[in-house]
Amino acid sequence: MSSQKEIIKMDEVVIRFSGDSGDGMQLTGTQFSDTSALFGNEVSTFPDYPAEIRAPQGTVGGVSGFQVHFGRKEILTPGDYCDVLVAMNPAALKANLQWVKPTGTIIVNIDSFDEKNIKKAGYTADPLEDNENWSYKLVKANITNMTKETLKDSGLDQKSIVRSKNMFALGIVYWMFDRPLDHTIEFLDKKFGKIPEIAEANKKVLKAGFDFAHNIQALAYHYEINPAHIEKGTYRNITGNKATAWGLMAAAEKANLPLFCGSYPITPATEILQELALRRDLGVKTMQAEDEIAGICTAIGASYVGNIGVTTTSGPGLALKSEAINLAVITELPLVIVDVQRGGPSTGLPTKTEQSDLNQALFGRNGESPMPIVAASTSGNCFKFAYEATRIALEHMTPVILLTDGYLANGAQPWRIPSMEDLPSITPPIVSSDEKDYLPYKRDAKTLVRKWAVPGTKGLEHRIGGLEKLDGKGSISYIPENHELMCEYRRDKIQLISNNIPEQEIFGDKDGGEILVIGWGGTYGHLSTAVSELREEGKNVSLAQFNYINPLPKNTKDIFSRFKKHIVFELNLGQFVNYLRNEQPEFNYLQYNKVQGLPFTIEEIKNRINDLLKEK
Amino acid sequence: MSSQKEIIKMDEVVIRFSGDSGDGMQLTGTQFSDTSALFGNEVSTFPDYPAEIRAPQGTVGGVSGFQVHFGRKEILTPGDYCDVLVAMNPAALKANLQWVKPTGTIIVNIDSFDEKNIKKAGYTADPLEDNENWSYKLVKANITNMTKETLKDSGLDQKSIVRSKNMFALGIVYWMFDRPLDHTIEFLDKKFGKIPEIAEANKKVLKAGFDFAHNIQALAYHYEINPAHIEKGTYRNITGNKATAWGLMAAAEKANLPLFCGSYPITPATEILQELALRRDLGVKTMQAEDEIAGICTAIGASYVGNIGVTTTSGPGLALKSEAINLAVITELPLVIVDVQRGGPSTGLPTKTEQSDLNQALFGRNGESPMPIVAASTSGNCFKFAYEATRIALEHMTPVILLTDGYLANGAQPWRIPSMEDLPSITPPIVSSDEKDYLPYKRDAKTLVRKWAVPGTKGLEHRIGGLEKLDGKGSISYIPENHELMCEYRRDKIQLISNNIPEQEIFGDKDGGEILVIGWGGTYGHLSTAVSELREEGKNVSLAQFNYINPLPKNTKDIFSRFKKHIVFELNLGQFVNYLRNEQPEFNYLQYNKVQGLPFTIEEIKNRINDLLKEK
Amino acid sequence: MCDKKYTPADFKSDQEIRWCPGCGDHAIIASVQRAMAEINIPKEDWAVISGIGCSSRFPYYMNTYGFHTIHGRAAAIATGVKCANSKLKVIQISGDGDATAIGGNHFIHALRRNIDLTMLLFNNKIYGLTKGQYSPTSEYGKKTKTSPYGTFEKPFKPLQLALGAQARFIARSIDTSINLTKDIIIEANKHKGTSLVEILQNCVIYNDGAHKYVTDRENARDRQIILKHGKPMLFGKNNDKGLILNSKGKLTVVEIGKHGVKLSDILVHDAHCLDPHIHWLLTNMEAPALPVALGVIRSVEDNAYNEELEKQIVNVKQSSKIKCMNDLLHQGDTWEVK
Amino acid sequence: MCDKKYTPADFKSDQEIRWCPGCGDHAIIASVQRAMAEINIPKEDWAVISGIGCSSRFPYYMNTYGFHTIHGRAAAIATGVKCANSKLKVIQISGDGDATAIGGNHFIHALRRNIDLTMLLFNNKIYGLTKGQYSPTSEYGKKTKTSPYGTFEKPFKPLQLALGAQARFIARSIDTSINLTKDIIIEANKHKGTSLVEILQNCVIYNDGAHKYVTDRENARDRQIILKHGKPMLFGKNNDKGLILNSKGKLTVVEIGKHGVKLSDILVHDAHCLDPHIHWLLTNMEAPALPVALGVIRSVEDNAYNEELEKQIVNVKQSSKIKCMNDLLHQGDTWEVK
Numbered sequence A, B: 001m002s003s004q005k006e007i008i009k010m011d012e013v014v015i016r017f018s019g020d021s022g023d024g025m026q027l028t029g030t031q032f033s034d035t036s037a038l039f040g041n042e043v044s045t046f047p048d049y050p051a052e053i054r055a056p057q058g059t060v061g062g063v064s065g066f067q068v069h070f071g072r073k074e075i076l077t078p079g080d081y082c083d084v085l086v087a088m089n090p091a092a093l094k095a096n097l098q099w100v101k102p103t104g105t106i107i108v109n110i111d112s113f114d115e116k117n118i119k120k121a122g123y124t125a126d127p128l129e130d131n132e133n134w135s136y137k138l139v140k141a142n143i144t145n146m147t148k149e150t151l152k153d154s155g156l157d158q159k160s161i162v163r164s165k166n167m168f169a170l171g172i173v174y175w176m177f178d179r180p181l182d183h184t185i186e187f188l189d190k191k192f193g194k195i196p197e198i199a200e201a202n203k204k205v206l207k208a209g210f211d212f213a214h215n216i217q218a219l220a221y222h223y224e225i226n227p228a229h230i231e232k233g234t235y236r237n238i239t240g241n242k243a244t245a246w247g248l249m250a251a252a253e254k255a256n257l258p259l260f261c262g263s264y265p266i267t268p269a270t271e272i273l274q275e276l277a278l279r280r281d282l283g284v285k286t287m288q289a290e291d292e293i294a295g296i297c298t299a300i301g302a303s304y305v306g307n308i309g310v311t312t313t314s315g316p317g318l319a320l321k322s323e324a325i326n327l328a329v330i331t332e333l334p335l336v337i338v339d340v341q342r343g344g345p346s347t348g349l350p351t352k353t354e355q356s357d358l359n360q361a362l363f364g365r366n367g368e369s370p371m372p373i374v375a376a377s378t379s380g381n382c383f384k385f386a387y388e389a390t391r392i393a394l395e396h397m398t399p400v401i402l403l404t405d406g407y408l409a410n411g412a413q414p415w416r417i418p419s420m421e422d423l424p425s426i427t428p429p430i431v432s433s434d435e436k437d438y439l440p441y442k443r444d445a446k447t448l449v450r451k452w453a454v455p456g457t458k459g460l461e462h463r464i465g466g467l468e469k470l471d472g473k474g475s476i477s478y479i480p481e482n483h484e485l486m487c488e489y490r491r492d493k494i495q496l497i498s499n500n501i502p503e504q505e506i507f508g509d510k511d512g513g514e515i516l517v518i519g520w521g522g523t524y525g526h527l528s529t530a531v532s533e534l535r536e537e538g539k540n541v542s543l544a545q546f547n548y549i550n551p552l553p554k555n556t557k558d559i560f561s562r563f564k565k566h567i568v569f570e571l572n573l574g575q576f577v578n579y580l581r582n583e584q585p586e587f588n589y590l591q592y593n594k595v596q597g598l599p600f601t602i603e604e605i606k607n608r609i610n611d612l613l614k615e616k
Numbered sequence C, D: 001m002c003d004k005k006y007t008p009a010d011f012k013s014d015q016e017i018r019w020c021p022g023c024g025d026h027a028i029i030a031s032v033q034r035a036m037a038e039i040n041i042p043k044e045d046w047a048v049i050s051g052i053g054c055s056s057r058f059p060y061y062m063n064t065y066g067f068h069t070i071h072g073r074a075a076a077i078a079t080g081v082k083c084a085n086s087k088l089k090v091i092q093i094s095g096d097g098d099a100t101a102i103g104g105n106h107f108i109h110a111l112r113r114n115i116d117l118t119m120l121l122f123n124n125k126i127y128g129l130t131k132g133q134y135s136p137t138s139e140y141g142k143k144t145k146t147s148p149y150g151t152f153e154k155p156f157k158p159l160q161l162a163l164g165a166q167a168r169f170i171a172r173s174i175d176t177s178i179n180l181t182k183d184i185i186i187e188a189n190k191h192k193g194t195s196l197v198e199i200l201q202n203c204v205i206y207n208d209g210a211h212k213y214v215t216d217r218e219n220a221r222d223r224q225i226i227l228k229h230g231k232p233m234l235f236g237k238n239n240d241k242g243l244i245l246n247s248k249g250k251l252t253v254v255e256i257g258k259h260g261v262k263l264s265d266i267l268v269h270d271a272h273c274l275d276p277h278i279h280w281l282l283t284n285m286e287a288p289a290l291p292v293a294l295g296v297i298r299s300v301e302d303n304a305y306n307e308e309l310e311k312q313i314v315n316v317k318q319s320s321k322i323k324c325m326n327d328l329l330h331q332g333d334t335w336e337v338k
């Protein structure tokens, strides 16, 4: 399937597939992304769909999109602007035109540009006419009609025929980027194994799209994006939510403890529960509780009897769990609370991403209630930090909050599969019947961690609860000095975790320099891409992206002191920066904030840093 | 009833009545405090009883105490140490001896110092023997036996007779401080109106105690504490919880709106609900909801239809309400949430005081969720700040958190009754059917406050909810820039409240000086007493006690900049000081913290400040 | 009642409806709008309060006062609304998850207290908005995204849970039975106290056909019984089947004309009976042995909480000397400092 | 069972009991300790989980594993305990406020799911620990600190609420009936699934005599009926009163020997009957017309949630190729980079 047309080499490309919710764009995008990953590219994706289950057809509100960024260098974000936009209808064009690069290619399904659809999209006139000023390359394809034509003898009903038009679009794009069709063909055979007519039809349309692209004038060249230099290993695609679920299970297996997850469904966290529920084969127990409070309470009950209890949720659910979290704080039971952040306050923007639950995670409980907080920074490393959260919970006998966000959770990326053997060991302080002179609140001198006697252990019967407890023995105590001591123990215990986490790394100049960009959690891809582009331009900029939030890594102050200026980027109105002002008050932090339910763009980050560089 | 014994003049005295839970010490203390207030003294009191409903008799855990501090100068705290201790049994002595001044007088009911009770109290030997080193004046009185003797012809049963022994003790103390008996006599007549035998018996015992004191050798002198120079007006005794309830009602009356309180009982906040429930005569609606969440939700429902919705709780309850608070934040409905702080985390120390819910109040919600916070600083000014919280909620269309604490809530103090006419006016932005072009989220240009169209208002039908809303119209909006705009509006709206609250005052040198002591809320009495004592000693120390926490008064920075050193005292591990580090980062704050479920002592405050003065 | 004569269209808001095409919610909103037009009180006196879920989008589509609140709390917020202003007519909307999962506690307490609300429970036996997890009303063994190998939970029967919570008014309808739903809502609106209406609703996307056995047009008349107070409990294509109480006190289907059964043998529906015994049996009926009960099953007069609250205020006001804050401030022990 | 023969004293912890003298809780803990001694499983296999309230101090006084949790959540935490380790025997302790006010939702869901717990509900019809506010089980009109002019709420009947939530095991006892409580707990412990035991408990301080009409020694035998499975429903001083089902399907008291009533006419208690109909009637009995039902009212075999969860794990494990995390990590689409 070679072509005589010109070939252009590129380092990276962004494609956005967009159409009506029913047009199958998520599947199309995933296929392209998987094929590219298999081909050896670095890939990052971003699915973007309406909040409604079935948003009204043909309208901008009903547009579903899937963006794929792939290339031969490190790809860490789905990209700000796209090189290729596939728009299956006028609404898709309207919703996405602003995100196309001036030199980009737009492929439209011209068959859907009738008066009705143009109106529904909110255009007063056909946007494809009178657009002489466009710098885009416009490819008008009769995607619907050609699909119909291709399948006219298939014997399928019209609805099924039209539904496969997404494969035609995919075929066009495969040709453009010189991709093999086999992965998708295999996929179609598997997916429609039971209805071979449909599998055949889809494959036929896919090839028809490919051939169409090969033949028409409008596409004068195609592109070559060579494989990237990727670390050796076995890879798979993984979403943040799946990676989170797997990280939890990996930690449980490593600690040799049963995993129990009590949760209540909530967007965008539900998939973690769903993924865990699939894993009865690994002995995972999940319970869809009656509400968030029951979710965490069942998990606490499970932790109490020697499981690793887990509960998963998003902002409003975390608010509901806050009273119960404190029970785990005062009883010093291990527990992992996963909060997949979304736009707030209140119900807010449930399908959008944000980093605005940090305050709540740090401070949202009555009394003096210190707790470790860990944040994932890529879809893939949700695995690592779910593992770390669990490790910390078990080794330090404390609830831990893992923060991810809607962007990481739904986003997928190729991910190198770790080997279980290489993961750090996890040793919870469980005691057995032999334990001499067991006292439930006797602490390890170095870590201040108490020991865990699990119900069922002969001879270690004891009572715990939410009232303040006597140092050592753990019985109820109203002694004033004891309360202060216990509050200090609980605080210091969390601070001492800094001995059990790695030092903070710097991307850029380890020995210091002009500007230190500071980020945390899910903004990593955008911040590091921006910083690396600036560095390529010769700018003196480095990045510290935090995953361990409380406690902060021990070298934080040391690192900060090596830079002249400190600017904190985050997707909220300034929560981490305020936290740093308390924890490391020696520095004068600048801040850049965005609260739009969207990730940063590389462009805005670079602009802000360039401005700062000019201020010199 | 004069006496020939010597009279000693004093400025102030602290008395502590203590005995078994069943010994009637709360009543005794209250009587003494009321009588002194009526006499014209300044008074401050502190009740202190066991967490258990009926703690075991005779044990230290079962001791109930009531401390009264009164004098001819300003009295702002119940006092650290007492001049007179009344101990009705050995356990009471054991529990309180450490709080008696070296020169103090201890009156014991010697009849209860039998072997059994001495043991129960945890003494190995009679503490009244072998105590040559005691510097105290010890008065051994056969209180039980003399009571029995007094009433032997009363015809009452033995149990009732013994129960009135607290009046004997009260009589002794009345004589010591030359107080009239009439208030207590009147009280007894009223209280036991229906059983005159009991009233008579109590009065008889009271007088017997008085006469006993007059006669015995052990009491060589009595004391004169002249009336204080107190602001003119009508006074009454009031607890913090009652003052809170009344402040809420006063604000509702002033705003001419119905008051609705939905709450769930929780120590130490329950009395606010109970007090409001009494006031059906003022049209107050209260509902004991099924839980805290229902409590706040019914209040939000009431606010939605034009009431002032109120919910009252303590720490764990505030945690449960946090999700619903956010609904009021995003819908911009007025609502008052009263949090009577207690020892945390979790169930913690429910009957003890603490200031550790500030973090939760400021930050304990998902998303960007700004909210005004107001804190009362005396039992009496709970009225004023409940009023202020309501005024702010109504005039700025926002939920407001009022923070009080267990110390203020249960403490009582003489309180000058305000006149309703003098209270500031309250004008909620309610609109009527005439309103032209009503848009639910159109904002006042200066205050950013939206207008309130209450269901039932013809022609202004509209919908509100917890999803992000379109600027102006208020319909659901997923537009990224709109979300950011609304987040900023909500933040700025709260900041602009600083135009509608008074400036921060300074106690001491308004023009600045060496040390500024900074406090907030319920520590006022102790901090101001300590500072005023230090100032009397000629030390350069001033106090800024904050009641408006978010936003801070506009002149905060200005005030702070006039002092060289800033030290923040609070009953937690440093929550307000961290907040100041964010809000006013220009200063280098020192901190002094205590988390023992108890108020500060004047002594420890002075020691810390003296140390700081030495550091110079 | 009011001067204006409303039509259902008057209750449609300007917001585009976002439910999936074919969703049962479309029919339910039509029923509600028709009922409101018939009831014909001033439009501004309706308050429609919902929780979170597909069904809870309801208020946005209604041209009345409306409040889309938080998940599970609709009953509690509606309680506050009604108690604070009893002049308003309050419709509370919840899905099966909203009402019986996270909102279960408020559900039972509103019913127990008898707050004057019309509570519409959209029972599609699934979580729609979060894309298809089982709910407390999903059938045993159901496979969903969170129960990939099937659940092992016995479902609630919402009307039976309501009776357990001392409900005074319970009714049941089907989304597509627009007139029946409308008639029930009109009755519910008249009833003072909490009126619970369970509406069997179809979610075409995540639980299509969940109620098919009952709603299936062809067999509907054999599988449904529409109860009317004072009328014999008859059903069936030819209206010749009926219910009787057998010797063990259980409901049984008989056929008129067979085995000597006469019309007069058939139980007469008494919705007003204080003792919920028969109502309980009616909520317990399950296919195929018995038809599913529709219509108003129980409707018993009792004081509403909000009424009694107001009555108490009137009474206490009459006997109290405290008429305003100044009175209260000066009540009891006070003293003058001059 | 275990080697050691326990006595009740083995279950007493070293903590001093802090309930008021005369509180019904003292008798209840004695019943539980006796039951545990008789059941005689290893002490370390008991987990006693409570919420918050006077009654919820219970675990501190037991020399077993114990967890005093947070208000209202005992059922949810106990659910987690049992599902995570089904070898443990779980006793859940709640007051009426803990179980039916703030904890109402977890209460109904535990019962619906049939988690294998023994749930003891200490019903003193008041909030004890917070010093005397009414609870959802307080009688209509009750004056308390938060209802100074009387409530206007109809109370829950906890056992009826439980039936509304599909309960499989319900029972009732009285604090001072130590042997009855003990026997019920032994039965509850045998029953797999949620066993709800309502215990009428006297709070001497804030609600003294709340159950006096029923518990009053003199008339006890006329006002209480102690149900035993398979035995006729007899009661009365002379054991000559009995219950029958009348023609309207309602329970009625008859006297043996009068109007020709014979022992064989009396209803025989069938606690195991799947249909809860008669059990419902038994929970609905109220003085003075009918005696109050005590003993095990309903006890129906059904799979417990925790059992089924474990069964599902065994089944899925058998058929799945994924045996460990490494298998999972490499399952499905993967590719090599060399």
Ligand SMILES: Cc1ncc(C[n+]2csc(CCOP(=O)(O)OP(=O)(O)O)c2C)c(N)n1
Binding pocket: A264, A265, A266, A267, A292, A316, A317, A320, A347, C052, C053, C054, C055, C056, C070, C071, C094, C095, C096, C097, C098, C099, C122, C124, C126, C127, C128, C129, C130, C135
């Ligand atoms: C506190 C909280 N928890 C969870 C959610 C997520 N959530 C929204 S709707 C819903 C359930 C929807 O099911 P149902 O109530 O039956 O309504 P339906 O969509 O089926 O009409 C859930 C779990 C939420 N919005 N808020």
Ligand SMILES: Cc1ncc(C[n+]2csc(CCOP(=O)(O)OP(=O)(O)O)c2C)c(N)n1
Binding pocket: B264, B265, B266, B267, B292, B316, B317, B320, B347, D052, D053, D054, D055, D056, D070, D071, D094, D095, D096, D097, D098, D099, D122, D124, D126, D127, D128, D129, D130, D135
């Ligand atoms: C979240 C929370 N809300 C409220 C309370 C206060 N509280 C403690 S126990 C209790 C009710 C006690 O009544 P009940 O459950 O009947 O137990 P009892 O004391 O009568 O045994 C309440 C309201 C609390 N501890 N936590």
Ligand code: SF4
Binding pocket: A053, A054, C018, C019, C020, C022, C023, C024, C025, C054, C055, C124, C128, C129, C202, C203, C204, C205, C206
């Ligand atoms: S998902 Fe189901 S319930 Fe929700 S709108 Fe669509 S059809 Fe209706």
Ligand code: SF4
Binding pocket: B053, B054, D018, D019, D020, D022, D023, D024, D025, D054, D055, D124, D128, D129, D202, D203, D204, D205, D206
């Ligand atoms: S207050 Fe009542 S319930 Fe609580 S311990 Fe005392 S008697 Fe028992």
Ligand SMILES: [Mg+2]
Binding pocket: C053, C095, C096, C097, C122, C123, C124, C125, C126, C127, C128, C135
């Ligand atoms: Mg549903």
Ligand SMILES: [Mg+2]
Binding pocket: D053, D095, D096, D097, D122, D123, D124, D125, D126, D127, D128, D135
């Ligand atoms: Mg109780």
